[in-house]
Amino acid sequence: MSNARLETRIWALQRATAAVLAFCVFVHLGMIIYAVQDGLSAAEIISRISGNLAWLAFYAVFIVAVALHAPIGIRVILNEMTNLSRKQTHLIMAALCLIILVMGFRAIIGLYTAGAGA
Amino acid sequence: MKTGAHRNHPHYWAFLLHRGSGILLTLFLPAHFYVLGLAIEKTATMDGFLSWSATPLAKIAETALVILLAAHLTGGLRLMALEFFGTRESSKIAVCVGAGIALVTGLIFLLNGT
Numbered sequence: 001m002s003n004a005r006l007e008t009r010i011w012a013l014q015r016a017t018a019a020v021l022a023f024c025v026f027v028h029l030g031m032i033i034y035a036v037q038d039g040l041s042a043a044e045i046i047s048r049i050s051g052n053l054a055w056l057a058f059y060a061v062f063i064v065a066v067a068l069h070a071p072i073g074i075r076v077i078l079n080e081m082t083n084l085s086r087k088q089t090h091l092i093m094a095a096l097c098l099i100i101l102v103m104g105f106r107a108i109i110g111l112y113t114a115g116a117g118a
Numbered sequence: 119m120k121t122g123a124h125r126n127h128p129h130y131w132a133f134l135l136h137r138g139s140g141i142l143l144t145l146f147l148p149a150h151f152y153v154l155g156l157a158i159e160k161t162a163t164m165d166g167f168l169s170w171s172a173t174p175l176a177k178i179a180e181t182a183l184v185i186l187l188a189a190h191l192t193g194g195l196r197l198m199a200l201e202f203f204g205t206r207e208s209s210k211i212a213v214c215v216g217a218g219i220a221l222v223t224g225l226i227f228l229l230n231g232t
Contacts, residue, residue, distance in 0.1 A: 015201070018194050025191045029223060032184065033230050040168050042161040045154070070144040077137060096144070103151035110158035 003086075010072055017069040024062040049111040056112045063104035071096040128213040135217075136193035139186040146183060177228065185224035192216030 049055045071093040078089045156164035196212045
């Protein structure tokens with residue numbers, strides 16, 4: 001695949017994930033404002049997400065979208081503001097994507113299954 | 119053109135805010151996921167952290183994060199509107215409206231928390 005074609009696909013992917021994230025962030029902000037009303041606790045967070053398939057699906061989409069969107073944005077900034085090579089910025093992008101995916105899914109799957117044994 | 123004249127333009131500040139908020143939010147994500155992970159195995163540690171997060175300094179930092187998230191959202195919507203619909207005439211207003219929405223979101227968060 002040519003560089004120009006790849007760059008176009010990466011640009012399109014960032015815009016597509018931005019559209020998904022616009023919805024996810026809107027819902028997430030609403031949830032944050034609602035959840036802090038009575039104070040946050042680990043038990044409250046677990047009770048909200050544990051066993052709730054709808055929240056699991058929502059946060060799974062959220063994590064995948066942010067794991068694609070954020071590293072692409074960081075790569076654009078690194079390409080413009082540093083002397084790193086294209087290969088190096090691609091590697092940083094891939095590593096960041098992997099970190100977000102692993103940490104994000106570890107947290108959300110843990111919260112979803114947290115009350116299962118209780 | 120006078121050097122630095124672009125800094126007087128709202129689009130320049132919107133561009134800077136979008137990039138800055140994007141970098142800060144990306145750096146915050148691993149910490150956010152780590153704390154959420156604590157809810158599963160170390161609930162006492164997490165509750166200790168959540169108690170600390172109710173202190174005034176932490177509350178200011180949390181409010182700043184909420185404003186950054188809302189600003190990145192409105193800034194991103196403005197950017198996509200510019201790219202896909204070419205709404206250049208009204209984009210200065212969009213910068214102000216986006217900033218206003220972000221600040222109001224932060225205030226609602228601050229006033230709503232206990």
